[in-house]
Amino acid sequence: MAENEDDNQYRIEEGDNVVLKRGDIYKAVQIQLKKKVIFEKQWIFLDNAVGQLYSTTFEIVSGGNLQPKEDRKEQDTESPADVKVAGTDNRNIVDDGKSQKLTRDDIETLKEQGLKGQEIVQQLIENSSTFTTKTGYAQDKYIKKKKKKYENTVTIVKPTCRVLAMMYHGREPGKICHLRYDTLAQMLTLANVHAGSKVLVFETCAGLVLGAIMERMGGYGSVIQMYPGGGPVRAGVECFGFPAHFHNTLHEFPICHVNALLAGSLDTSAKDPSAGENQIVDRQIGVAAEEQQNQPELEQQDGGPEEQSMETSSAEDQENLEKEKRKEIKAQEKKSKLEEKRRKLAAAAALLGGRNADGLVIASRFHPCPVLLRLIKFLSPSRPFVVFSQYKETLIECYTKLKEQGGTVNLRLTDTWLRHYQVLPNRTHPVLLMSGGGGYLLSGTTVAMDHSKPAGSLQAEGPAPKKQRMDEH
Amino acid sequence: MSFVQYSDLIQDGDVIIVYLGHNSVMPVKVQHGAQTQTRYGVIRHSTQLIGQSYGSKVTCSKGGWVQVLHPTPELWTVALPHRTQILYTTDISIIAMMLELKPGSIVCESGTGSGSLSHAILRTIAPSGHLHTVEFHEQRALKVAEEFKEHRVDHLVTVRNQDVCKDGFGVTGVADAVFLDIPSPWEAVKHAKVALKKHGGHLCSFSPCIEQVQRTCEVLADQAFEEISTVEVLLRIHDVRTVSLPLPDFGPDPSSQTEPGPEEEAPPTPSVNHASITMKTTTPPREMPGHTGYLTFATKPRT
Incomplete structure (x- = not known):
């Protein structure tokens, strides 16, 4: 009974954000009834997944419906290689393209007849004239390859940082600035991201970095997303499917107000927004927010085809009255949205105002140097920061500037090298292909600014670097 | 603190x-x-x-x-007194991600060693998770327990002085993740399976030698673990340097002088006195750790 209760938290429900998995291929989707989802060029319906447990593997049956795959073990051991005949080496195998007697059309016919992946592979083996002359190892490899090609299953897993980082890196590396998952892993530790801290994030990685940080904070503490342009991008965060209370810890602040905040012209109004004397500043914020809002609103319209079609039809049919009403509602909505935005801005500004954040993470397509030099000012002393860049040169510049201005120790420019291994009896070796690079990181720790330094820094040009270098060694 | x-x-x-x-x-x-x-x-x-x-x-x-x-756990990793070979931040990072550690995770670890990884795990699973760490060396177990107390994380961890290969982790069906850094991890796989939750969880084994990996992977497959994968990760440090590269004297260039083109052609010939180019670049360290260990990950399916 307790076990059943325990099970319930692992059941797939309608509306859940899940990840479809086949081998190393992942796709993040939301469970919606009667909705077609494309996965690996196949239409599927996820309806039958509802009520099943996470990590269940499904067979895709006719009509794109899912059917929980039974006897998982049997499938694995039921290797089609009942044929124990094997060659000793490949001296007699000629690549003439004639060894497989089944044609493409034959295979398609088999598929249409509803044969399962396993059965198709069996057919392929039976119709291969060279299979029995291959070595046992080569046979294994052949079966594995064909199985992968004709297998018709999908596993539904819970979204996690590991899964999503691998998914983005595998499917759309351009969207996440080619941030490799192990590099993201380094960032999370180097920035000491943990529950209860206050972390600043500036990222243009579709929200993956932000989501990863939120997962590590587990809904404790606060995350402030500094965002460029019209609004924060959080598609990746949605994929994580966090419980609602996680979003209470997430704050946002437009990077375009950072200069004002640092100069002190923004934070007074933000701290007590109800005070009458601050109305002018409030309005200024409002205007700026309005400007920014135009963009996401456009996006929203693009994103909702239903809404759009509804609007066009009503515009054609209905008269001005309707239109005006709509306008009014819209204006009101806009007003409350604006108010909401201003409130959020004030809250974020209040969080930043103390300049006592516990960590800073930057991973964006923007030049990191000006971003880092501003945002680092919001950190308490003795707190870690980490900057990701696809390009080493930008981080060299960051390093140089930080050394010049002081206020940091433990600066390190690094990247990681990641190699996968094939581990099989007598056939263990590194996998032939490996990632050429996962991006670069600059990490360090803030310290209290040495106040005697700014005065001396002008004349320090010459001797200062030498002194620093001595410290390094 | x-x-x-x-x-x-x-x-x-x-x-x-x-x-x-x-x-x-x-x-x-x-x-x-x-x-x-x-x-x-x-x-x-x-x-x-x-x-x-x-x-x-x-x-x-x-x-x-x-x-x-x-x-921070990262500073502790470079500052801590070594009682054993330790895990460094590069490996620790990928372990934490692949084991899907987060606040609330229940983790089993053996051996505790000098506690480098343990501190990083504790940081990540706090405030609601728990670490069960098993160390067969009595003094080391006592010492690390004392450190956990000094570091004010003792409420998140249970240290057991026993042999994980013989006695397991001391818990059943509670762990989201298990980490093994012991000489013969294949002997502890069955105990790891017992410790992991019924609905499944992740395992990682760290071994310096490929033969250990080989044996561990075989046992993992036998014990019906899935998604078995082995990786190696290395940290590469780039030292930022200002370098000055001299330019050789090519002698007078007749072609550039006879050319009837615009006068700007003349300046490129560098004057002999400061014939060098200065730039910011990075250099690799002369030596670097080229191997720490292989990391084998596997998933225990629901049983």
């Missing part, structure tokens, strides 16, 4: 990290009345540390200065 929560001021009883310069840090236990000897001279705890802000500069008796930092 706690390893799972920041504070702003140094207090009596805190463990702090004294930053002496690049790649040189030392842990110091702050005690009223105590002194610490550094290469820059003495630091007096009562007057120079207690009540100071973390991140501030402290001038030692010989006039040199150091920075006093709030401890």
Whole structure:
């Protein structure tokens, strides 16, 4: 009974954000009834997944419906290689393209007849004239390859940082600035991201970095997303499917107000927004927010085809009255949205105002140097920061500037090298292909600014670097 | 101060990290009345540390200065007293991600060793998770338990002094993740399976030798673990340097002089006196750790 209760938290429900998995291929989707989802060029319906447990593997049956795959073990051991005949080496195998007697059309016919992946592979083996002359190892490899090609299953897993980082890196590396998952892993530790801290994030990685940080904070503490342009991008965060209370810890602040905040012209109004004397500043914020809002609103319209079609039809049919009403509602909505935005801005500004954040993470397509030099000012002393860049040169510049201005120790420019291994009896070796690079990181720790330094820094040009270098060694 | 929560001021009883310069840090236990000897001279705890802000500069008796930092698991990893070979941050990072550690995770670990990984795990699973760590060496188990207390993370961890290969982790069906760093991990796989939750979980085994990996992978497959994969990750450090590269003297260039083109053609011929180009670049260290260990990950399916 307790076990059943325990099970319930692992059941797939309608509306859940899940990840479809086949081998190393992942796709993040939301469970919606009667909705077609494309996965690996196949239409599927996820309806039958509802009520099943996470990590269940499904067979895709006719009509794109899912059917929980039974006897998982049997499938694995039921290797089609009942044929124990094997060659000793490949001296007699000629690549003439004639060894497989089944044609493409034959295979398609088999598929249409509803044969399962396993059965198709069996057919392929039976119709291969060279299979029995291959070595046992080569046979294994052949079966594995064909199985992968004709297998018709999908596993539904819970979204996690590991899964999503691998998914983005595998499917759309351009969207996440080619941030490799192990590099993201380094960032999370180097920035000491943990529950209860206050972390600043500036990222243009579709929200993956932000989501990863939120997962590590587990809904404790606060995350402030500094965002460029019209609004924060959080598609990746949605994929994580966090419980609602996680979003209470997430704050946002437009990077375009950072200069004002640092100069002190923004934070007074933000701290007590109800005070009458601050109305002018409030309005200024409002205007700026309005400007920014135009963009996401456009996006929203693009994103909702239903809404759009509804609007066009009503515009054609209905008269001005309707239109005006709509306008009014819209204006009101806009007003409350604006108010909401201003409130959020004030809250974020209040969080930043103390300049006592516990960590800073930057991973964006923007030049990191000006971003880092501003945002680092919001950190308490003795707190870690980490900057990701696809390009080493930008981080060299960051390093140089930080050394010049002081206020940091433990600066390190690094990247990681990641190699996968094939581990099989007598056939263990590194996998032939490996990632050429996962991006670069600059990490360090803030310290209290040495106040005697700014005065001396002008004349320090010459001797200062030498002194620093001595410290390094 | 706690390893799972920041504070702003140094207090009596805190463990702090004294930053002496690049790649040189030392842990110091702050005690009223105590002194610490550094290469820059003495630091007096009562007057120079207690009540100071973390991140501030402290001038030692010989006039040199150091920075006093709030401890983090990453700083601890480079500062801790080695009682065994330890895991470093690069490997730790990928372990934490692949084991899907987060606040609330229940983790089993063996051996505890010097506690480098343990601290990183504790930081990540706090405030609601728990670490069950098993160390067969009695002194090491006692020492690390003492450190957990000093670092104010003892409420998140249970240290057991036993042999994981014989006695397991001491828990059943509770763990989200298991980490093995022992000489014969294949002997502990069945215990790992017992410790992991019924609905499944992740396992990682760290081994320096490929033969260990080989045997472990075979046993993992036998024990019906899935998604078995082995990786190796290396940290590459880029030292930022300003370099000056001289340009050779090619002698007078007749072609550039006879050319009837615009006058701007002339300047490129560098004057012999400052014929060098200065730039910022990075150089690799002369030597680097080229191998730490292989990391084998596997998933225990629901049973």
